[in-house]
Amino acid sequence: MKGVFGKILNINCSDKHCSEEPVPTSVYEKFLGGKGLASYLLVNKNPVGVDPLSPANKLILATGPANGFKIWGANRYAAFTKSPLTGIYSEAYSGGKAFLHITKTGYDAFVLDGVFDEWTYIEVDNNSVSFKNANFLVGKDSLDTEKILKEKYKEQKAGILTIGPAGENLVKFAYINNDFGRCLGRTGIGAVMGSKKIKAMVFIGDQEKQAADSEVLKAFWKKQYEVGIANPGSKAYKKLGTSMMVDIISTVEAFPSRYWHQGTVPHIDKINADALNKECEVKSGACTYCFIACNRWTTVKSGRHKGMKLDGPEYETIGAFGGLNMVKDIREIAYLNDVCDRLGMDTITAGNVTAFAIEAYKKGKTDYAIDYGDVDRIAELLRMIAYREGFGNLLAEGVRFAAKELGFEEMSIQVKGLEPPSFDPRYLKGMGLGFAVSDRGACHLRTTFYKPELAGLIDPDKIEGKAAMLLEYEDRLTIYDSLILCRFFRDLYFWEELNRIVKGTFGYDLSERDFKSISRNIALTIREFNLREGMKPEEDFLPGHFFKHPVGKNQRVLKEEEFARLVRDYYELRGYSSAVEDNERNE
């Protein structure tokens, strides 16, 4: 087959048996690869109702048809599983350089099953898999683990994936690190890796895929560089990174602050892109095959963290700690970013969890004394979470669980167990719809709908026609995830460009309609998975807080009937049956 290897590798950690499995062409035709292929595999291979942290839950790593070819932005890999945080479909994507090494082993996906007797790291060298004792790595943080393995494999070019203490201790929002701070961040995929006692994975390979038409890809490469480099987005990303969002979101008072009570913070000038560039030495960095270079390689220039180096902080981390936790100094946010990276956990959920803990203390729900902006206490709590000590053990389960245990469900800000990123849905109603209906819970990336709402393409308040526009974004970005392209090419790659990529790799000539039909196949497959794993359609909604408590000077709040209309419109367009019908079917 062209464009893909046409096979996957099953790795059983329990009996250390590996088996190659061909993937029928019809699967690629229906689902492309990446997210599409992995969703197909997850539905078909995962036992129904499996405990996410039990050996039988599959951890699927995948690269996409675009990966391995010289295509700008085709520089990510992904993981799929049943999430321990949400109990439903889980997906996460990560950039850097690791994707290329994973691709070059010669498989489109890896399906990891079972559990090792003792801590192990897996080495995949082309079609040869070795299982190595990882006792010398246990307890090491995710970045040090990568450093040690990088040294060990310095002769080879290797892609290295690691977990930190949070993954080892099955913290439900543990992440998987690669390339020193790029990560498969959300939904606790690192805990699933930890549950299998896999401390790290090393990928080495020199397999090349065959392109259906390498001339098409060559012309695309040349043209997209010319178009892309002239796009103002490239300049903005390079200079400011995602931190450019801080000022924009704060200006419209949709920057969630003080645990979802405010829409901006008084200290915004201390935590925005200008502050980052002023207080730190920031070098832009790029993933493989990218000219946008949004990465921030940051060195703190002054204060108590002087000399600290890290990848970040990105917008979401600034929002989580600078907004939700009211940390007033970009250097301190950088510090908390580094703490989370090393412990190996998702900064979005971590920031939501610590801010929830602060709010819970203020309302007398806990006796762990902590206040907004108290960086050292927040850092201490993050460590307690990673090692599951005391109160940290409860918080390691995420906001949904902790809120229930503490009797503080009115502040259980999550959708299907996933805590939201830094966009307030009371202002950005379409983004709110994205949170409500995304396949992994409150996720901004499946639709990135903040973009059309803030660019003035559709009024944030507008209900009419909003679900249809959201679907356009979701459909196109589902194709991105199935080819595995970076989100930040969304202003460059529309249907026509996606057609070129598929033509050059697979050789198929797909129209917008064809692509949308593939996206629908994928959406319905994931829907089937989520319903079968116990998700209730009424969970396609937002927490009550957003309907009861207005935010900002303009006192924005969601109206139940309006929001229900958005969800209903989405259902109809997506081809889902209504909540009522689903409930009847289940009964």
Place this chain on the structure above:
Amino acid sequence: MKVKVRFFGDLRRLFLGKEKDLTVDDGTTVRELLGFLADRPDRRIELFPNGRVNTHLVIIRNGLPVNVKGELDILLREGDVLSIFPYIGGG
């Protein structure tokens, strides 16, 4: 009437500051305001590349986004605050 324009990102360098207070005639539109701001060749290129308003700009008027493709002819009002961003990306 008086309006305030706030600049973000690289626009601060281009307009030599974070914000400008301007006095404009009644009946001035957002498009005309951008025209007043484009008083030098480098500013004109940024705001009106190819002679048309830069569609990558994000303009927030009193907390609400202006549709750069469709709402540039709306009238400004006394006390309006316009925040102009060169681009929106990230998240």
